[in-house]
Amino acid sequence: MSAEHPEGWIPPDVMAGITQQFFEECEEHLALLESGFLRLEAGDHDPETVNSVFRAAHSIKGGAAMLGATALVGFSHRFESALAHFRTSKTFPSHDVLKVFLKATDQLADLVRATRAGKELTDEQLNAASRELAGLADTTGTDTSPVAHTEEPAFSPVRVEFEDFAPAEQPWTIDFRPHAELYAKANDPIVLLRELKRLGEMDTVLDTSAIPLLSDLNLEDAYLAWSITLHTARTESAVREVFEFVERDCDLHVRAGIAETAIPPAADPRPVPAPALRPGDASQDAPALRAALQQPSTLRVDLERLDRLINLVSELVISEAALAEYAPKDSAQNPNFGEALDDLSQLTRDIQESVMGIRAQPVKSVFQRLPRLVREIEKATGKTVRLTIEGEDTQVDRSVIEGLTDPLTHMVRNAIDHGIETYEQRQKANKPAQGSLRISAAHRAGRVVIEVADDGGGIDRDCVRAIAVKQNLISADAIVAGEDIDNLIFEPGFTTADKVTDLSGRGVGMDVVRRSVQALGGRISVSSRRGAGTTFALSLPLTLAVLDGMLVSVCGQSLVVPLAALLETVQFSCDNVHKVGPNASLLAIRGSHVPLIDLGATLGYKPQSQLSADGIALLVEDDAGRRVALAVDDILGQKQVVIKSLEINCHRIAGIAAATILGNGLVALILDVNAVMASQKIGLAQDERLMAHA
Amino acid sequence: MRDAAARNQAQETQERRDFLVFRVGAQEFCVDVLAVKEVRGWTPTTSLPKVPSFLRGVTNLRGTVLPIVDLGDRLQIACDTAIEDRIVVVVWIDRKLLGLLVDAVCDIVTAGDKNLQAMPDLTGEPIHTSVTSLITVDGRVIGLVALDQILADTRSQNA
Numbered sequence: 001m002s003a004e005h006p007e008g009w010i011p012p013d014v015m016a017g018i019t020q021q022f023f024e025e026c027e028e029h030l031a032l033l034e035s036g037f038l039r040l041e042a043g044d045h046d047p048e049t050v051n052s053v054f055r056a057a058h059s060i061k062g063g064a065a066m067l068g069a070t071a072l073v074g075f076s077h078r079f080e081s082a083l084a085h086f087r088t089s090k091t092f093p094s095h096d097v098l099k100v101f102l103k104a105t106d107q108l109a110d111l112v113r114a115t116r117a118g119k120e121l122t123d124e125q126l127n128a129a130s131r132e133l134a135g136l137a138d139t140t141g142t143d144t145s146p147v148a149h150t151e152e153p154a155f156s157p158v159r160v161e162f163e164d165f166a167p168a169e170q171p172w173t174i175d176f177r178p179h180a181e182l183y184a185k186a187n188d189p190i191v192l193l194r195e196l197k198r199l200g201e202m203d204t205v206l207d208t209s210a211i212p213l214l215s216d217l218n219l220e221d222a223y224l225a226w227s228i229t230l231h232t233a234r235t236e237s238a239v240r241e242v243f244e245f246v247e248r249d250c251d252l253h254v255r256a257g258i259a260e261t262a263i264p265p266a267a268d269p270r271p272v273p274a275p276a277l278r279p280g281d282a283s284q285d286a287p288a289l290r291a292a293l294q295q296p297s298t299l300r301v302d303l304e305r306l307d308r309l310i311n312l313v314s315e316l317v318i319s320e321a322a323l324a325e326y327a328p329k330d331s332a333q334n335p336n337f338g339e340a341l342d343d344l345s346q347l348t349r350d351i352q353e354s355v356m357g358i359r360a361q362p363v364k365s366v367f368q369r370l371p372r373l374v375r376e377i378e379k380a381t382g383k384t385v386r387l388t389i390e391g392e393d394t395q396v397d398r399s400v401i402e403g404l405t406d407p408l409t410h411m412v413r414n415a416i417d418h419g420i421e422t423y424e425q426r427q428k429a430n431k432p433a434q435g436s437l438r439i440s441a442a443h444r445a446g447r448v449v450i451e452v453a454d455d456g457g458g459i460d461r462d463c464v465r466a467i468a469v470k471q472n473l474i475s476a477d478a479i480v481a482g483e484d485i486d487n488l489i490f491e492p493g494f495t496t497a498d499k500v501t502d503l504s505g506r507g508v509g510m511d512v513v514r515r516s517v518q519a520l521g522g523r524i525s526v527s528s529r530r531g532a533g534t535t536f537a538l539s540l541p542l543t544l545a546v547l548d549g550m551l552v553s554v555c556g557q558s559l560v561v562p563l564a565a566l567l568e569t570v571q572f573s574c575d576n577v578h579k580v581g582p583n584a585s586l587l588a589i590r591g592s593h594v595p596l597i598d599l600g601a602t603l604g605y606k607p608q609s610q611l612s613a614d615g616i617a618l619l620v621e622d623d624a625g626r627r628v629a630l631a632v633d634d635i636l637g638q639k640q641v642v643i644k645s646l647e648i649n650c651h652r653i654a655g656i657a658a659a660t661i662l663g664n665g666l667v668a669l670i671l672d673v674n675a676v677m678a679s680q681k682i683g684l685a686q687d688e689r690l691m692a693h694a
Numbered sequence: 695m696r697d698a699a700a701r702n703q704a705q706e707t708q709e710r711r712d713f714l715v716f717r718v719g720a721q722e723f724c725v726d727v728l729a730v731k732e733v734r735g736w737t738p739t740t741s742l743p744k745v746p747s748f749l750r751g752v753t754n755l756r757g758t759v760l761p762i763v764d765l766g767d768r769l770q771i772a773c774d775t776a777i778e779d780r781i782v783v784v785v786w787i788d789r790k791l792l793g794l795l796v797d798a799v800c801d802i803v804t805a806g807d808k809n810l811q812a813m814p815d816l817t818g819e820p821i822h823t824s825v826t827s828l829i830t831v832d833g834r835v836i837g838l839v840a841l842d843q844i845l846a847d848t849r850s851q852n853a
Binding site for chain 1: 737738739740741742743744745751752753754756757758759760761790791792845
């Protein structure tokens, strides 16, 4: 191959891999850029933040140059140059400049995505990008960033690069043993180590040898020491400078070369308070320290392989359940078997959780798009909004994350467009001019709860009611309680917008949000206080791979009814069932009546509905809030089941959402409550036609 | 003529295919062995709601949900084996798996184009849509099951 191709030639398949990796990394760099600028905007004055955004822009440029993406190189180069000014002058960009940077980040993201899609950017887009760049160059000043105006998209040696890769690096060994006074003066070794890390490549070894037995441990004392090997081009005084303020409160030895001996033992440990060693502090600082001291050690894994692993683990869970089912009933005969089985099931659960954990992602990947979205809506509405994001590290399964983007985008749009008032209205209401939007995620009772809260005007119940009456969602004289009025906004077709805006109010309303949330097996609720704001809460399952369901038996078949749709189980008898017409029955539940349906007949397991005089029924609710009671033969118990697609080998079956495999190896079908209720409405005519065909 | 026949023969030896022959009632049918994933014994199935009766249900094939077609019911031939003694021939149809429930698996026959002929027009017979060719080998007449037609009716019904 080397004979046929010039030196440096890369085979196309290898190149495709490199390109893919570049764009994947680009996304990470873009996220870093945005989060860095947002941190700076929030008042973070850590030079490392500036460095990190600079590095991100630099990496994008480097990769783009390798791929020959000229437009991208040009833009990222100017971006980097503008940043270099702040990096070298150790100043921080003002809020206005940060706004420009954030806008430019959005533009850079567009450019990256356009390049990835292989699209040529239109002149309009390029012009927009250029204007932003001109803005960047103007605000940062041209004198300090010598290459800011260069039109050349090629690599110019930015000064800082030499600083990074200066030739005369030298190893230093630093032994650092803080005394208790250091902590007492509210100094923190982590901050010092981070500062030190900035000087160059660093290896840190924590010496815990001075920690006494637990019984002798004095919580007030300082026991830890660090041995650091630092590769830097800087002088000894620069290294010592880091410890300038704590020099008197620690044992510090700085010498050239790599350490051969361990740290000298503490001379005289004196009892003093050691606030920085409190567990709370440690847990807070640990991730920051890790992030500062080492590269994140991650491994990119093909999703297909991961899904295969998850499938295999699902098999394992089923096999384990099967084993438990066939276990000898007489445990006294073989007690070891039961014990081994318990171990196995514990291990299986652990493996399942770990594997699901791999698939889990922080909601950050959805949340990180929100600042940009908010900026764009701000621009379109003329409102200003302070966005607060909480709990972005909350882990959720990938499949849930994927389904979350659209509803969340819609909710944020709604919150700013409809929720938060205009500047004038806010002034009149004595509210701060800037609206506030808080988006948070947290784990609660085995589900993830995402809240979108605004401090706007809240839901105008009179207005909602009037619209609902106008749109025939409720009758004019209907008595609807306060919270139920709020819930009317989830009705199909409901919209409060008097006029259609660019953003929302195209008749695609909260009903779409509710439907997509329900498609994820989630629920949405709203709480609102007039004048104080509205909070939407989404409650979602952590994964779509397993489902909590009620196992029931119908005509000898096992069926799983998703718990998300199940309200309660009801006993029925002639006391609470009323026949209406030739076929229909109503079940009275606490004063209200719901249709009682023979599930076996609805699914076609028996030719016609034959409700026995008494039995048991499941009260279920569909997405639109309609309720029916499904009569079943028996309830076998609550179960967590692994969802298996029916459609892989079969076509879609009406009334069935998916299948699962029970411990006895048999397939059980998972009921699609919505479809069952819809098919019930179509009526008996279709049933008869189907029966005739069969 | 002789030359042409010889040429045909040469081509045929190259294009000969193997077919897995199974029995439904007293009649023999077959599928291309390359479409066969495996042959297994009968396991209880879970019925699907509102599907034609020949779609007997689904069963667990090592974690995959496998639909089972009762070929006797599909072709309207009475099976003569007790249900638990029947055989499931698991076949690939496009990229989906399907289990064919048959009375017994007989053998594998090798046939070339000259053994293959189109099914005479039997419009109106239940077999018409799902068996479209015949293979004649050693005096046996074996129906070649058109796998892509087996589920055709159910799909249109549910669409």
